[in-house]
Amino acid sequence: MPGRRTAEIGQLVNRQAVKRTRTDGCGTAQSQFRTVVSYNDFMNVAQLDDRGIVTPCPACGQKNRFLYERLADTVRCGKCKAALAPLAEPIEMSSSADFDRLVARASVPILVDYWAPWCGPCRMVAPELKKVAARRAGRALVVKVNTDVLADLGERFGVRSIPTLAIFADGREVTRSAGARPAADIEAMLEQASHKSHV
Ligand SMILES: [Zn+2]
Numbered sequence: 001m002p003g004r005r006t007a008e009i010g011q012l013v014n015r016q017a018v019k020r021t022r023t024d025g026c027g028t029a030q031s032q033f034r035t036v037v038s039y040n041d042f043m044n045v046a047q048l049d050d051r052g053i054v055t056p057c058p059a060c061g062q063k064n065r066f067l068y069e070r071l072a073d074t075v076r077c078g079k080c081k082a083a084l085a086p087l088a089e090p091i092e093m094s095s096s097a098d099f100d101r102l103v104a105r106a107s108v109p110i111l112v113d114y115w116a117p118w119c120g121p122c123r124m125v126a127p128e129l130k131k132v133a134a135r136r137a138g139r140a141l142v143v144k145v146n147t148d149v150l151a152d153l154g155e156r157f158g159v160r161s162i163p164t165l166a167i168f169a170d171g172r173e174v175t176r177s178a179g180a181r182p183a184a185d186i187e188a189m190l191e192q193a194s195h196k197s198h199v
Pocket residue numbers: 057058059060061062077078079080081082
C-alpha cells in the first residue's frame with residue numbers, strides 16, 4: 001500500500017515527494033516508481049566482485065576497484081591517474097554472496113537499508129540515504145538490500161518491516177532501527193554504532 005504510511009515521514013521529505021509527483025504529470029504511485037527505477041540504475045554503476053567494489057572513473061570511464069579492506073582510501077585511476085574519492089553513493093546489492101563478503105571485510109561501517117520498490121516510506125528515505133552516503137564518504141558505506149530480490153537476506157537477519165536500517169561493523173550487526181528517518185538521525189545512528197563497536 002504505497003503512501004499509506006507517509007505520515008511517519010518528516011514534512012520536508014513529504015513536500016519534495018509531492019513536488020516530484022506533480023512535475024511528472026500524473027500524480028500517481030506509478031510516477032514515483034519511475035523516479036526510483038532511474039535512481040537504482042544510477043546506483044548499479046558500482047559492481048562488487050570477490051576483491052572489492054568496481055566502479056568507472058568519472059574522468060575516463062576506466063573501471064577501478066576499491067578493495068574491501070581499504071574502502072576509506074582515495075585511489076588513483078589505473079588509466080588516467082585521476083584521484084578517485086571514496087564511494088559517496090548508496091550501492092544496491094545484487095547478491096547475498098556479495099553482501100556477505102562486503103560485511104565481513106569492509107574497513108568502514110556498513111549502513112544497510114532493507115527496502116522494496118512498492119514501499120512508500122522506503123522511497124521517502126532514499127534521498128536521505130543519498131545525503132548520508134555523500135557526507136560519510138570514506139567513513140561509512142551505504143548499501144541497499146531489496147528484500148523482494150534478496151529475500152534470503154531479509155529472512156536470515158529477521159527483517160520484519162521495511163524500511164529497516166541496520167549498521168554492520170567488524171563483520172557483525174551493531175544496531176538496527178525500523179522506519180524512515182531523516183539523514184541527521186541516520187548519521188547519529190552511525191556515531192552511536194562507532195562508539196559501541198570501536199570502529
Ligand atoms: Zn580515469
